[in-house]
Amino acid sequence: MKNLKKTTKVDLATYIGVTVAFLIMYALQTGGHLTSSISGQLVPICCFIVMAVSLNLVVGISGELSLGHAGFMSVGAFGGIIAAQSLAETIPSTPLRLVVALAVGALCAVVVGFVVGVPVLRLRGDYLAIVTLAFGQIIKDLINCLLVGYDSHGLHIMFNISGLKSINDLHLEETGKAIIKGAQGAVGVTKISSFPAGFILVMLTLVIVLNLIRSRTGRAIMAIRDNRIAAESVGLNITKYKLMAFVISAALAGAAGALYGLNYGSLVASRFDFNTSILVLVYVVLGGLGNIWGSIIATVVLYMLPEALRQFSDYRMLVYAIVLILVMLATNNDQLKALLGKIIPHRKEAAGNE
Amino acid sequence: MNEKRPSHKGKMVPLPTNSIIPERDLAVTPILECRHLGIDFGGLRAVDDFNLTIGRTEIAGLIGPNGAGKTTVFNLLTKVYQPTRGTILLDGVDTAGKTTAQINHMGVARTFQNIRLFGNMSVMENILVGLHGEMNYSTLSGVLRLPSFFRSERIARERAMELLSIFNMEDTAEALAGSLPYGAQRRLEILRALATNPSLLLLDEPAAGMNPSETAELMENIVKIRDTFHIAVMLIEHDMNLVMGICEGICVLNFGQVIAKGTAEDIQSNPVVIEAYLGKQQ
Ligand SMILES: Nc1ncnc2c1ncn2[C@@H]1O[C@H](COP(=O)(O)OP(=O)(O)O)[C@@H](O)[C@H]1O
Numbered sequence: 001m002k003n004l005k006k007t008t009k010v011d012l013a014t015y016i017g018v019t020v021a022f023l024i025m026y027a028l029q030t031g032g033h034l035t036s037s038i039s040g041q042l043v044p045i046c047c048f049i050v051m052a053v054s055l056n057l058v059v060g061i062s063g064e065l066s067l068g069h070a071g072f073m074s075v076g077a078f079g080g081i082i083a084a085q086s087l088a089e090t091i092p093s094t095p096l097r098l099v100v101a102l103a104v105g106a107l108c109a110v111v112v113g114f115v116v117g118v119p120v121l122r123l124r125g126d127y128l129a130i131v132t133l134a135f136g137q138i139i140k141d142l143i144n145c146l147l148v149g150y151d152s153h154g155l156h157i158m159f160n161i162s163g164l165k166s167i168n169d170l171h172l173e174e175t176g177k178a179i180i181k182g183a184q185g186a187v188g189v190t191k192i193s194s195f196p197a198g199f200i201l202v203m204l205t206l207v208i209v210l211n212l213i214r215s216r217t218g219r220a221i222m223a224i225r226d227n228r229i230a231a232e233s234v235g236l237n238i239t240k241y242k243l244m245a246f247v248i249s250a251a252l253a254g255a256a257g258a259l260y261g262l263n264y265g266s267l268v269a270s271r272f273d274f275n276t277s278i279l280v281l282v283y284v285v286l287g288g289l290g291n292i293w294g295s296i297i298a299t300v301v302l303y304m305l306p307e308a309l310r311q312f313s314d315y316r317m318l319v320y321a322i323v324l325i326l327v328m329l330a331t332n333n334d335q336l337k338a339l340l341g342k343i344i345p346h347r348k349e350a351a352g353n354e
Numbered sequence: 355m356n357e358k359r360p361s362h363k364g365k366m367v368p369l370p371t372n373s374i375i376p377e378r379d380l381a382v383t384p385i386l387e388c389r390h391l392g393i394d395f396g397g398l399r400a401v402d403d404f405n406l407t408i409g410r411t412e413i414a415g416l417i418g419p420n421g422a423g424k425t426t427v428f429n430l431l432t433k434v435y436q437p438t439r440g441t442i443l444l445d446g447v448d449t450a451g452k453t454t455a456q457i458n459h460m461g462v463a464r465t466f467q468n469i470r471l472f473g474n475m476s477v478m479e480n481i482l483v484g485l486h487g488e489m490n491y492s493t494l495s496g497v498l499r500l501p502s503f504f505r506s507e508r509i510a511r512e513r514a515m516e517l518l519s520i521f522n523m524e525d526t527a528e529a530l531a532g533s534l535p536y537g538a539q540r541r542l543e544i545l546r547a548l549a550t551n552p553s554l555l556l557l558d559e560p561a562a563g564m565n566p567s568e569t570a571e572l573m574e575n576i577v578k579i580r581d582t583f584h585i586a587v588m589l590i591e592h593d594m595n596l597v598m599g600i601c602e603g604i605c606v607l608n609f610g611q612v613i614a615k616g617t618a619e620d621i622q623s624n625p626v627v628i629e630a631y632l633g634k635q636q
């Protein structure tokens with residue numbers, strides 16, 4: 001019972017921290033006190049928090065290395081864009097359309113997550129890293145071949161594998177519009193993402209991931225991570241739980257992708273390349289494997305940093321490196337956590353838990 | 355499956371010879387029957403023609419010098435290794451083709467010679483993982499925190515505390531499993547195994563690394579566990595006081611072969627055993 005209370009406190013502190021941060025930033029934004037560059041980063045930061053927390057579920061909680069998390073973000077982004085663009089008239093309400101787009105993005109990522117996860121996670125051994133690495137690359141190439149348009153007859157989808165076709169081959173009506181133009185990516189996207197929507201998605205992700213970790217399912221996932229043979233010996237189905245972590249993570253990345261995609265007027269698939277996957281992995285590792293609030297802090301700090309460091313010009317990379325080390329120490333080091341715990345009351349519980 | 359059998363004489367396949375099943379268990383199906391069990395690792399016959407029957411409430415011992423194949427027998431019984439030859443029956447049911455997890459669902463739980471706890475999880479959580487199958491809420495109700503989640507978790511935590519009380523370990527519930535002293539880790543492994551509600555408990559060197567007083571306490575507790583849970587216990591152990599003190603049937607393994615089977619007296623006076631095993635210690 002004591003344990004339940006302690007972890008509940010950590011979770012509560014995380015929820016409260018995120019909410020307070022949101023309220024402050026939202027007040028500043030609506031009050032017009034933010035520079036346009038910071039204001040423009042609010043939605044992407046929310047997306048990347050969701051990315052980091054969901055990747056932590058796979059890497060930190062399930063103990064599997066995934067190098068293609070951006071691939072799921074990509075699937076979700078383009079799935080979400082197709083849904084939002086083609087439903088523009090059917091669902092006039094923007095928030096509702098955004099919800100549907102996020103759900104579609106998540107669903108697309110779930111399907112792809114199964115396709116990638118089922119064959120790999122049945123195997124013993126660390127094949128996931130190599131397969132997700134390839135997946136990230138392949139998904140980018142596939143989307144670069146994708147031609148999608150919409151008119152009164154509905155969706156037109158074509159795979160331009162030969163590279164010879166163009167959007168004109170979809171034969172859209174006069175009133176129809178192109179949604180994805182192959183390597184040019186998504187064009188003419190109506191921006192419907194918003195900071196409050198990002199906040200809600202972050203909170204939803206936290207509820208799902210934190211509650212999952214504190215349930216029998218999450219314990220099974222962590223048990224398999226800690227000792228596979230022992231986990232099998234107490235009757236756990238290894239593939240089932242590894243797959244569950246992987247697919248839930250993919251779903252959240254898909255939703256994050258949809259929110260991200262609908263935040264810009266156009267989007268190319270190369271935005272979600274290997275570097276993006278690694279970037280998110282860096283957030284997770286620096287924030288601490290299995291440490292959810294650590295992932296959030298690492299994401300916020302490291303995402304904002306390059307922008308904030310402009311003034312240091314020549315020393316920019318040096319300061320960046322120093323901050324990386326500090327973040328790592330702050331979220332991974334027990335002594336430093338204890339020290340922080342003495343200064344900040346909320347951190348005390350968090351430090352005691354990890 | 356639990357129905358009584360008048361006598362095992364009527365059985366289609368006779369019990370292996372030299373059965374060491376205790377008198378009180380003779381009328382019911384044995385919990386475990388191994389017939390001609392064997393496994394090869396490359397050219398090495400790690401276990402060969404292993405026949406053993408264990409009664410429902412028996413405490414059985416498996417002894418033998420290092421490298422004799424004892425742990426391998428446990429790995430065969432729990433399907434960590436697939437047998438090259440032979441049959442394993444659990445409560446009369448053939449286990450061919452089953453996975454390790456399915457063997458646990460069939461009522462076999464074990465500990466490991468080289469301790470395998472969930473080191474980054476608390477003592478309580480380790481036992482809760484053992485109780486996984488007893489909890490009946492779905493992943494969705496866990497995420498949504500439906501009433502079934504709270505009810506099931508509360509019952510499981512109470513049950514875990516009961517289990518911890520067997521070894522007076524309630525105080526350590528919140529400690530990290532990996533940070534416990536060696537003896538406590540071994541005891542926790544036993545409790546985690548017990549949490550899965552087994553009918554056969556396999557203990558691989560449970561007293562290894564324990565001091566004499568811890569070992570004496572463990573002996574009492576193994577008997578207590580058998581008596582309270584009415585289960586069979588099969589243990590591998592080098593501590594002869596423990597083996598001779600609590601095992602009703604003992605099986606001696608040497609170079610993968612059974613060289614003797616019987617009661618403690620039989621084994622202690624068996625010249626083959628003395629030569630192969632006990633002799634070395636004198
Ligand atoms: N996975 C394996 N691969 C190859 N040889 C093995 C394997 N497991 C056990 N052995 C061999 O089988 C023999 C019996 O080992 P083991 O069952 O661990 O003995 P012990 O009686 O000490 O528990 C040893 O010679 C060991 O080297």
Ligand SMILES: [Mg+2]
Pocket residue numbers: 424425426467
């Ligand atoms: Mg051994």
